[in-house]
Amino acid sequence: MCISFLNDITEHSVLEVERSFFADHPTEGCFLHYPLYGAILNPCDLPEVIRIALLKHHDFDGIEALVKEVNKALHQEYSKPTVLYWHCRAGKDRTGEASCCYWMRYKKYSYDQALRLSEKIAGRDLKDLSVNAVKWYAFYLRDVLHLNYIGKIDGE
Numbered sequence: 315m316c317i318s319f320l321n322d323i324t325e326h327s328v329l330e331v332e333r334s335f336f337a338d339h340p341t342e343g344c345f346l347h348y349p350l351y352g353a354i355l356n357p358c359d360l361p362e363v364i365r366i367a368l369l370k371h372h373d374f375d376g377i378e379a380l381v382k383e384v385n386k387a388l389h390q391e392y393s394k395p396t397v398l399y400w401h402c403r404a405g406k407d408r409t410g411e412a413s414c415c416y417w418m419r420y421k422k423y424s425y426d427q428a429l430r431l432s433e434k435i436a437g438r439d440l441k442d443l444s445v446n447a448v449k450w451y452a453f454y455l456r457d458v459l460h461l462n463y464i465g466k467i468d469g470e
Contacts (some may be wrong), residue, residue: 315397
Protein backbone atom coordinates (compact mmCIF):
# COMPACT_ATOMS: atom_id res chain seq x y z
CA MET A 315 0.00 0.00 0.00
CA CYS A 316 1.49 3.30 -1.09
CA ILE A 317 0.33 6.47 0.64
CA SER A 318 1.67 9.53 -1.13
CA PHE A 319 1.86 12.99 0.43
CA LEU A 320 2.94 14.59 -2.85
CA ASN A 321 0.91 17.49 -4.18
CA ASP A 322 -0.68 18.03 -7.57
CA ILE A 323 0.77 21.52 -7.90
CA THR A 324 4.55 21.19 -7.85
CA GLU A 325 4.94 17.40 -7.89
CA HIS A 326 2.37 16.47 -10.53
CA SER A 327 4.71 14.51 -12.82
CA VAL A 328 6.07 12.33 -9.98
CA LEU A 329 2.57 11.79 -8.64
CA GLU A 330 1.37 10.68 -12.08
CA VAL A 331 4.14 8.06 -12.22
CA GLU A 332 2.80 6.55 -8.99
CA ARG A 333 -0.81 6.70 -10.09
CA SER A 334 0.04 5.11 -13.44
CA PHE A 335 2.09 2.34 -11.88
CA PHE A 336 -0.70 1.22 -9.57
CA ALA A 337 -3.33 1.63 -12.31
CA ASP A 338 -1.24 -0.57 -14.62
CA HIS A 339 -0.30 -3.08 -11.88
CA PRO A 340 -3.34 -3.47 -9.60
CA THR A 341 -2.06 -6.74 -8.14
CA GLU A 342 1.04 -4.94 -6.83
CA GLY A 343 -0.91 -2.96 -4.26
CA CYS A 344 -3.06 0.09 -3.89
CA PHE A 345 -2.38 3.78 -4.05
CA LEU A 346 -3.79 6.39 -1.67
CA HIS A 347 -3.20 10.09 -2.15
CA TYR A 348 -3.22 12.44 0.85
CA PRO A 349 -1.44 15.63 -0.22
CA LEU A 350 0.07 17.38 2.78
CA TYR A 351 1.00 21.05 2.70
CA GLY A 352 1.66 21.86 6.34
CA ALA A 353 0.28 24.98 7.99
CA ILE A 354 1.45 28.53 7.42
CA LEU A 355 0.00 29.78 10.67
CA ASN A 356 1.57 28.73 13.97
CA PRO A 357 -1.34 28.03 16.35
CA CYS A 358 0.72 29.33 19.27
CA ASP A 359 0.52 32.81 17.71
CA LEU A 360 -3.25 32.95 18.27
CA PRO A 361 -5.26 33.59 21.42
CA GLU A 362 -6.52 30.31 22.87
CA VAL A 363 -10.20 31.12 22.26
CA ILE A 364 -9.58 31.72 18.54
CA ARG A 365 -7.36 28.66 18.22
CA ILE A 366 -10.03 26.40 19.79
CA ALA A 367 -12.77 27.89 17.61
CA LEU A 368 -10.70 27.17 14.50
CA LEU A 369 -9.91 23.64 15.65
CA LYS A 370 -13.59 22.78 16.06
CA HIS A 371 -14.35 23.71 12.46
CA HIS A 372 -11.30 22.73 10.45
CA ASP A 373 -9.07 19.69 10.07
CA PHE A 374 -5.75 21.36 9.30
CA ASP A 375 -3.99 19.54 6.47
CA GLY A 376 -6.59 16.73 6.44
CA ILE A 377 -4.50 14.83 8.93
CA GLU A 378 -7.37 13.34 10.96
CA ALA A 379 -8.68 11.38 7.95
CA LEU A 380 -5.15 10.28 7.10
CA VAL A 381 -4.25 8.92 10.54
CA LYS A 382 -7.60 7.11 10.77
CA GLU A 383 -6.98 5.49 7.36
CA VAL A 384 -3.47 4.45 8.39
CA ASN A 385 -4.67 2.99 11.67
CA LYS A 386 -7.37 1.05 9.83
CA ALA A 387 -4.82 -0.25 7.30
CA LEU A 388 -2.40 -1.31 10.02
CA HIS A 389 -5.06 -3.32 11.84
CA GLN A 390 -6.64 -4.93 8.79
CA GLU A 391 -6.12 -8.60 7.91
CA TYR A 392 -4.50 -9.14 4.52
CA SER A 393 -4.37 -12.30 2.43
CA LYS A 394 -0.64 -11.86 1.80
CA PRO A 395 2.24 -9.98 3.48
CA THR A 396 1.61 -6.27 3.09
CA VAL A 397 3.86 -3.25 3.38
CA LEU A 398 2.45 0.16 4.19
CA TYR A 399 4.73 2.72 2.55
CA TRP A 400 4.12 6.41 3.04
CA HIS A 401 6.25 9.14 1.65
CA CYS A 402 6.73 12.67 0.46
CA ARG A 403 9.56 13.93 -1.75
CA ALA A 404 12.40 13.80 0.79
CA GLY A 405 10.80 11.51 3.37
CA LYS A 406 11.34 13.99 6.17
CA ASP A 407 8.93 16.91 6.57
CA ARG A 408 5.51 15.76 5.36
CA THR A 409 6.34 12.16 6.23
CA GLY A 410 7.48 13.38 9.65
CA GLU A 411 4.27 15.37 10.04
CA ALA A 412 2.11 12.34 9.30
CA SER A 413 4.21 10.11 11.55
CA CYS A 414 4.03 12.56 14.46
CA CYS A 415 0.28 12.84 14.16
CA TYR A 416 -0.18 9.08 13.97
CA TRP A 417 2.04 8.49 17.00
CA MET A 418 0.19 11.10 19.05
CA ARG A 419 -3.26 9.80 18.11
CA TYR A 420 -2.78 6.05 18.22
CA LYS A 421 0.46 5.37 20.11
CA LYS A 422 -0.20 7.94 22.84
CA TYR A 423 3.04 9.82 22.34
CA SER A 424 3.24 13.32 23.75
CA TYR A 425 3.75 16.17 21.30
CA ASP A 426 7.37 16.43 22.38
CA GLN A 427 8.05 12.67 22.09
CA ALA A 428 6.51 12.48 18.62
CA LEU A 429 8.34 15.53 17.28
CA ARG A 430 11.71 14.52 18.72
CA LEU A 431 11.44 10.99 17.30
CA SER A 432 10.50 12.32 13.87
CA GLU A 433 13.44 14.73 13.92
CA LYS A 434 15.78 11.94 15.00
CA ILE A 435 14.62 9.77 12.09
CA ALA A 436 14.87 12.70 9.63
CA GLY A 437 18.32 13.62 10.90
CA ARG A 438 17.30 17.27 11.24
CA ASP A 439 14.53 19.55 12.48
CA LEU A 440 11.30 19.43 10.51
CA LYS A 441 10.49 22.52 8.48
CA ASP A 442 8.15 25.12 9.98
CA LEU A 443 5.11 24.28 7.81
CA SER A 444 5.16 20.68 9.00
CA VAL A 445 5.85 21.60 12.62
CA ASN A 446 2.94 24.06 12.56
CA ALA A 447 0.63 21.33 11.23
CA VAL A 448 1.79 18.95 13.97
CA LYS A 449 1.10 21.68 16.55
CA TRP A 450 -2.43 22.20 15.18
CA TYR A 451 -3.12 18.49 15.46
CA ALA A 452 -1.61 18.30 18.95
CA PHE A 453 -3.85 21.16 20.09
CA TYR A 454 -6.83 19.40 18.52
CA LEU A 455 -6.04 16.17 20.36
CA ARG A 456 -5.41 17.90 23.66
CA ASP A 457 -7.92 20.75 23.72
CA VAL A 458 -10.81 19.39 21.65
CA LEU A 459 -10.59 15.62 22.21
CA HIS A 460 -9.12 16.14 25.71
CA LEU A 461 -6.30 13.63 25.37
CA ASN A 462 -4.17 14.69 28.32
CA TYR A 463 -1.00 12.78 27.38
CA ILE A 464 -0.21 15.29 24.59
CA GLY A 465 1.41 17.57 27.14
CA LYS A 466 2.89 20.98 26.55
CA ILE A 467 3.24 22.18 22.96
CA ASP A 468 6.29 24.21 21.88
CA GLY A 469 5.58 27.92 21.94
CA GLU A 470 2.90 27.87 24.63
